[in-house]
Each structure stands twice: as C-alpha cells, then as structure tokens.
Amino acid sequence: MSLAKLVRVLAVTAGMVLAANAAQANTDPAPAAPAEKKASTSTADHSKFKELQENFATGPDVTKACLKCHTEAAKQIMHTKHWTWEYLNPQTNQLLGKKHIINNFCTSISSNQEFCTACHIGYGWKDDKFDFSNQDNVDCLVCHDTTGTYRKLPGYAGHPPYKDTEAPAGSGFIVKAVDLKAVAQGVGKTSRKTCGSCHFLGGGGDAVKHGDLDTTLTNPSKYLDVHMAKDGLNFTCATCHETDGHNVPGSRYTPVADDTTPHIRGKKNADPETCQSCHTAAPHKHNARLNTHAVVIACQTCHIPEFARGQPTKMSWDWSTAGKLDKDGKPIRIKDSSGHHDSYDSRKGNFRYESNVIPEYIWFNGKVEYTLRETKLDPTKVVKINTLEGSPTDGKSKIWPIKRFTGKQPYDVGNNQLVVFHTYGKDDSALWTNFNWDKALEYGMKEIGAQYSGKYAFVETEYSWPTTHMVAPKGDALTCAQCHQPSIGVGRLDKVPGIYMPGRRANALLNTAGWAIAALCLLGVLVHGAGRIYASRKGAHK
Amino acid sequence: MSNRIYLFKVFERIWHWSQATLIILLLITGFEVHGSYQILGFETAVNTHTTLAWTLVGLWLFAIFWHFTTGEWKQYIPTLQKVDAMAKYYLFGIFTDAPHPFKATTLKKHNPLQRLAYLFILVFVGPLIWFTGWFYIFYDNWIEWGWDKYLNLEWVATFHTLAAFMMLIFLIVHVYLTTTGHTPLAHIKAMITGWEEED
Numbered sequence: 001m002s003l004a005k006l007v008r009v010l011a012v013t014a015g016m017v018l019a020a021n022a023a024q025a026n027t028d029p030a031p032a033a034p035a036e037k038k039a040s041t042s043t044a045d046h047s048k049f050k051e052l053q054e055n056f057a058t059g060p061d062v063t064k065a066c067l068k069c070h071t072e073a074a075k076q077i078m079h080t081k082h083w084t085w086e087y088l089n090p091q092t093n094q095l096l097g098k099k100h101i102i103n104n105f106c107t108s109i110s111s112n113q114e115f116c117t118a119c120h121i122g123y124g125w126k127d128d129k130f131d132f133s134n135q136d137n138v139d140c141l142v143c144h145d146t147t148g149t150y151r152k153l154p155g156y157a158g159h160p161p162y163k164d165t166e167a168p169a170g171s172g173f174i175v176k177a178v179d180l181k182a183v184a185q186g187v188g189k190t191s192r193k194t195c196g197s198c199h200f201l202g203g204g205g206d207a208v209k210h211g212d213l214d215t216t217l218t219n220p221s222k223y224l225d226v227h228m229a230k231d232g233l234n235f236t237c238a239t240c241h242e243t244d245g246h247n248v249p250g251s252r253y254t255p256v257a258d259d260t261t262p263h264i265r266g267k268k269n270a271d272p273e274t275c276q277s278c279h280t281a282a283p284h285k286h287n288a289r290l291n292t293h294a295v296v297i298a299c300q301t302c303h304i305p306e307f308a309r310g311q312p313t314k315m316s317w318d319w320s321t322a323g324k325l326d327k328d329g330k331p332i333r334i335k336d337s338s339g340h341h342d343s344y345d346s347r348k349g350n351f352r353y354e355s356n357v358i359p360e361y362i363w364f365n366g367k368v369e370y371t372l373r374e375t376k377l378d379p380t381k382v383v384k385i386n387t388l389e390g391s392p393t394d395g396k397s398k399i400w401p402i403k404r405f406t407g408k409q410p411y412d413v414g415n416n417q418l419v420v421f422h423t424y425g426k427d428d429s430a431l432w433t434n435f436n437w438d439k440a441l442e443y444g445m446k447e448i449g450a451q452y453s454g455k456y457a458f459v460e461t462e463y464s465w466p467t468t469h470m471v472a473p474k475g476d477a478l479t480c481a482q483c484h485q486p487s488i489g490v491g492r493l494d495k496v497p498g499i500y501m502p503g504r505r506a507n508a509l510l511n512t513a514g515w516a517i518a519a520l521c522l523l524g525v526l527v528h529g530a531g532r533i534y535a536s537r538k539g540a541h542k
Numbered sequence: 543m544s545n546r547i548y549l550f551k552v553f554e555r556i557w558h559w560s561q562a563t564l565i566i567l568l569l570i571t572g573f574e575v576h577g578s579y580q581i582l583g584f585e586t587a588v589n590t591h592t593t594l595a596w597t598l599v600g601l602w603l604f605a606i607f608w609h610f611t612t613g614e615w616k617q618y619i620p621t622l623q624k625v626d627a628m629a630k631y632y633l634f635g636i637f638t639d640a641p642h643p644f645k646a647t648t649l650k651k652h653n654p655l656q657r658l659a660y661l662f663i664l665v666f667v668g669p670l671i672w673f674t675g676w677f678y679i680f681y682d683n684w685i686e687w688g689w690d691k692y693l694n695l696e697w698v699a700t701f702h703t704l705a706a707f708m709m710l711i712f713l714i715v716h717v718y719l720t721t722t723g724h725t726p727l728a729h730i731k732a733m734i735t736g737w738e739e740e741d
Binding site: 288289291292295479480481484485487500502503504505506507510511513514515517518521522525528529531532535536539 | 574575576577580583584585588632636637638639681682683685694695696699700703704706707710711714715718721722
C-alpha cells in the first residue's frame with residue numbers, strides 16, 4: 001500500500017468516526033428530534049419569526065404572539081370539547097364533558113379545577129369564574145410543542161412552571177421552568193407525545209383511566225400498536241383523528257359503534273378515525289368468513305386481543321378506604337406486589353392494577369347514557385356511571401371489547417345522588433389536606449350550589465370504556481379457537497347473547513339425545529353380537 | 543362348493559369405500575366443530591370439514607350419474623315384502639342358525655331392510671345434511687343473496703347436527719350388520735372384491 005493510499009484510508013475512517021460521533025451527539029439531548037426535523041415539510045420555520053424572538057414571561061404572552069398570524073386558531077379551538085370540557089349529547093340530551101360528569105376515578109373537576117386543569121388546553125381555569133371567551137387563555141403549546149420540554153403541573157390551573165418548581169410538593173423532584181421562547185420557536189404538528197401528555201395520563205396517572213392509552217404508545221413496538229410503531233407506519237394520533245379546523249374527531253360520549261359509511265377519508269361528515277374509514281367494512285381480502293364476522297363483531301374485538309399490553313392499567317378504585325393515616329398522623333402509600341404501583345394511598349384509597357387484561361364483550365350501538373350528578377340512583381345496586389346501549393337485534397350494534405372499571409365512591413344518602421367533593425386545594429377542607437370526608441363533601445357541594453343532605457355513604461360504581469387503541473398486528477389477533485374452542489374453557493364471547501357460535505352454543509337437548517341414542521345403538525349391536533357368539537358356541541357344543 | 547355372484551362393480555366399490563372414508567372423517571371433524579372434543583383445532587377442523595364435504599359432493603355427482611346410467615337406482619325402490627321376515631331373522635333366527643330369508647342377486651343386492659334404510663338416508667338424511675351443509679358453507683353470502691331473511695344459523699347448525707347424529711347411528715348399525723353374512727366377514731369381502739359367496 002502506498003503512503004498516499006494509506007493516508008486516504010485513514011482520513012476516510014477518521015471522517016466516518018467523527019460523523020458517527022456527531023450523529024450520536026445529535027440524538028443525545030432529544031432522541032426524537034432529528035427524525036422529526038428531517039420529516040418536517042413545513043414551509044415555515046417558526047424560529048425565524050420576529051414575533052417569537054421575545055423572552056415570554058407567561059403562556060398567554062406566547063398565545064398573543066401566535067394569534068398575530070394564526071388569527072382564527074383560538075376561535076376554532078373555543079368551539080371544541082378540548083376547550084369547553086362540555087358536550088351536549090344530541091342522542092340523550094345529556095350535558096356531558098369533564099365540566100359536568102362525575103366519574104369513578106378522580107370523580108369531578110368541580111371545586112378542584114386548579115388541579116385538574118393541568119390537562120385543559122388553557123391558562124388560568126382555577127374556579128368557575130374562568131373566562132372561556134378570552135383568546136389569550138388558549139394554550140397553543142401543549143398540543144404544538146415539538147421540543148418535548150413543555151409541561152403543565154397539577155395545581156397551577158393549566159400554567160406551565162415559570163420557575164423551577166418542586167413537584168409534587170415535598171417530593172424533592174424539581175421540575176425545571178419551561179423555556180417558553182424555545183418552545184414557541186419549535187412549534188409544529190401534534191404528536192403522540194403532545195396528545196399523550198394528557199390522554200396517556202387520564203385518571204390521574206400513567207395508564208390509569210384507559211387500558212388502551214398510556215405512555216408506552218409514545219414509542220410503541222409493533223406488537224403494542226401496529227399503526228403507531230416507530231419501525232412501522234409511525235402514525236401519530238392525528239393520522240386517524242384527522243383534525244379539521246382544530247376539531248378533533250372521535251368521542252367517548254358518542255362513539256361510532258358501526259361505521260356504515262366507511263372509506264371516505266377527506267369527505268366531510270364521515271368519521272376518519274374509524275377502522276373502516278381506511279380498511280372498509282370488508283377488509284379481509286382472502287377470507288370471506290372473517291368479513292362475515294365483521295358484520296356483527298367490531299374490528300377491535302379480534303384485533304385488540306388484550307388491553308394494557310404495554311403496562312398495567314388501573315382496574316378498580318375504592319375511595320371508601322381513603323384517609324387512613326400512620327401513627328404519626330401522616331398519610332401512607334403501600335405498593336402492590338409488582339412494586340411499581342400503589343395498592344393504597346391515604347389520599348385516594350385502594351387500587352387494583354392489571355396488565356394484559358382480557359376485555360369484557362358487549363353489544364354496543366354507540367349510544368351512551370350517563371348517571372349524572374342529578375340522576376337518582378339505587379344504592380343497593382352497582383351504579384353504572386355510563387350505560388352502553390346495544391342489543392343483538394337492533395341492527396346498529398356490534399360486539400365490542402370494553403374495559404370495565406369498578407369503584408366505590410361517596411354518594412348523598414339523603415338524596416340518593418352522586419356527590420362532588422373537594423379533593424385538592426390550599427385550604428383546610430380539601431380531602432387531600434385534612435382527610436375529612438364531611439368537610440370535603442360540604443365544600444364541594446356548596447361550590448356547585450347543589451343540595452346535600454349532610455349524610456354520605458359509599459356506593460359501588462362501574463364505568464365502561466370501549467377499547468379501540470393499541471391494535472395488534474394481524475398475527476396477534478384472536479384465533480378462531482379463542483371464541484369457538486377455548487383451551488382455557490371459557491370462550492371470549494361465551495357471555496354475549498343473541499349469537500350462535502359453532503362449537504359453543506350447541507342445542508343441549510339434541511346433544512344429549514343424539515349421544516344417548518348413538519350409545520344405545522352401539523350397546524345394542526354389541527349385545528346382539530355377543531348373543532350371536534354365545535348362540536353359535538352353544539350350537540357347536542351340541 | 544358354494545356359488546359366487548358378482549354383486550358389486552368396480553365403481554360401486556370405489557364409491558362405497560371412498561364415501562365411507564369421507565363420511566367417517568366428516569363425522570370426526572364435524573363433531574369437533576360442534577364442540578364435542580378437540581383433535582385438529584377448530585380452524586383446521588372447519589377447513590378440513592369443508593374440503594371433505596366438497597369432495598363428497600364431487601363423488602356424489604359421479605355416483606348419481608352412475609346410478610341413472612346403469613339403472614342401479616332401482617336397487618333403492620322400497621318394498622315391504624319380507625320386511626317382517628328380516629326383522630324376525632335379526633331378532634331370533636340369527637341366533638338359531640336359521641336360514642337367511644333373503645338371497646342377494648345382481649338385480650336385488652339389498653335386503654328389504656337395507657333398501658328402507660338406504661332410502662331413508664337418500665331421501666331424508668342426505669338432503670338434510672346437504673342443504674344445511676350448503677347453507678353453512680354459503681353463510682358468508684346470506685346477506686348478499688337475501689337468505690338471511692329466511693335462515694338462522696342456529697337452526698341450520700341444529701338440523702345439520704341432527705343429520706350428523708343420524709349418520710353416526712346409521713354407521714354404527716351398518717358396520718355391525720356387515721358381520722351378519724354367512725360368515726362375519728362375507729359381506730365385507732364382497733364389498734372389497736365384488737364377489738358375494740353363498741352357502
């Protein structure tokens with residue numbers, strides 16, 4: 001090898017090493033950033049905008065700057081549930097939304113707004129005097145941040161930390177002040193991470209509320225989510241929830257149970273987030289039998305074989321045990337057997353977490369009726385926070401997988417109604433401060449101006465969640481046998497009424513009679529044969 | 543020296559044994575689909591059952607053609623003549639070595655009870671199993687063809703199962719009765735070689 005050649009080889013090698021190091025250095029601070037930058041086809045680089053060169057002091061200051069160009073953005077947002085937390089269900093005429101319903105997780109935002117509105121796309125909703133018409137109150141960044149550094153903490157009414165903050169208080173964990181300028185200059189499309197910053201944490205923590213939405217979806221494997229897998233299709237939430245004018249389609253209040261007008265992406269009034277809108281209602285190209293199944297069975301039933309496949313989800317929450325303190329009068333937390341989750345927390349009561357949960361299956365037609373605070377309830381029965389309507393014969397229902405979340409929560413014994421209680425606040429009535437139910441209930445009910453008899457007890461509740469996210473690859477879908485010939489003895493759809501399932505629903509009378517007669521015939525011919533043998537032997541002896 | 547008559551022609555014998563094999567396999571796979579036990583696994587059982595069924599349909603097309611072109615269909619014309627004698631023979635005579643009341647000839651291969659039994663299979667069990675089977679096979683087209691207004695999978699399945707139990711019972715009795723020739727294996731030999739030996 002000539003000297004010149006050797007020098008060239010060394011130079012090339014050194015260059016490769018340097019390049020590799022540089023690439024690595026790039027990925028270190030924000031792993032997701034380079035890929036997203038590369039993929040961006042935006043015609044605007046927000047870091048070059050003079051409106052965004054300011055050192056913003058607060059979130060609303062950023063919003064003011066955004067609205068200088070995006071003049072209609074806040075108006076659009078203000079019409080959406082993301083902003084109003086209110087929804088009038090046209091099917092049931094019930095006024096729903098986080099502002100109104102009482103669930104069996106954290107129960108109600110009323111009297112607790114300052115805490116809960118960490119997940120509101122606004123700034124400053126700390127009580128019922130929040131100005132929903134002030135455009136500066138809209139939080140653009142929580143959805144459009146691409147830096148991954150924007151964060152809102154519970155207890156600040158939707159504001160991000162403007163200075164380094166210990167959170168939770170007394171924990172020793174410091175959340176750094178948000179660099180609003182950097183976040184503003186880095187805005188872009190929504191991502192799994194931005195949507196997930198609230199939706200993955202519903203119910204007060206990772207994977208608590210939804211069995212099919214949690215932080216494992218930020219960077220999921222194919223097995224967890226065949227659409228969102230980074231090494232696969234790499235969908236964001238908005239790929240399916242195709243947003244138009246800031247209105248994100250898809251609803252837990254009025255879900256589409258059976259999309260009969262499918263495959264019209266882009267067409268107005270169609271539902272872009274259903275499976276059918278891409279896959280059609282007959283997606284199994286080489287298996288007509290599966291398409292026939294899809295006439296009555298929701299895609300999710302087979303293609304989401306279990307929920308909580310990324311990490312455990314909360315399955316029950318018993319508020320009635322909240323408030324136990326140790327001998328020093330301090331609240332306690334007890335881990336469950338996994339060591340990762342609380343099984344008891346003085347502030348909240350007892351929990352149960354489960355992973356890889358087999359859903360329950362029900363007929364569902366998309367109509368959901370809620371037990372509202374005003375609704376009279378029967379405390380001797382399990383109170384259904386929501387009732388999913390459906391039947392095998394209404395022509396609109398399909399068999400859906402659901403997560404059934406059970407709980408125990410306080411109700412007004414005098415009025416037989418669910419109650420609002422004051423969970424969080426910097427006062428001496430909040431449950432999490434003084435662990436006194438009476439005070440917390442009095443305060444909460446007074447806050448919403450509702451009648452309260454002064455007497456409470458705990459009632460069992462359940463909340464049904466149609467499972468629709470975390471679609472598995474087709475190889476991991478349910479097999480025929482899991483319904484028709486379950487090796488574990490219990491078929492997935494054994495409890496679903498109104499269907500004939502070969503292998504599971506045989507006519508019992510016919511079965512008994514059929515096998516009995518066959519057995520008698522066999523016995524008969526054996527006896528007959530034995531008789532012939534006996535007779536011929538006897539004959540031979542003669 | 544005993545007489546021999548050539549009772550079963552080549553096609554007839556091939557038809558009989560392939561049909562027997564198919565029916566036994568259909569019973570095995572069918573009752574698995576029905577949920578009675580697990581051998582192949584549900585999906586494989588369904589697919590195998592369907593393939594076997596179509597194979598049997600093909601075989602039957604040949605058999606029907608053969609029966610009509612050869613006139614052999616007349617073998618199934620029912621008669622009540624000597625039915626009582628046959629019944630009496632199976633109930634009593636067979637134990638006392640009484641003479642068989644029926645002598646097979648090439649024109650009358652089947653004894654009167656056989657004729658009735660086969661006719662029952664042909665006109666009742668067969669159609670029941672075929673029609674319910676086809677309804678089952680074409681379940682995916684019910685909506686498209688408008689059949690879903692008239693049919694119900696539960697009833698289709700129940701009648702298909704009913705027919706299957708009848709076939710099973712027929713099979714048990716049929717196999718046993720093959721041993722009632724002048725020697726226990728005489729009828730079976732005849733169905734293999736075509737030649738029936740007589741006393």
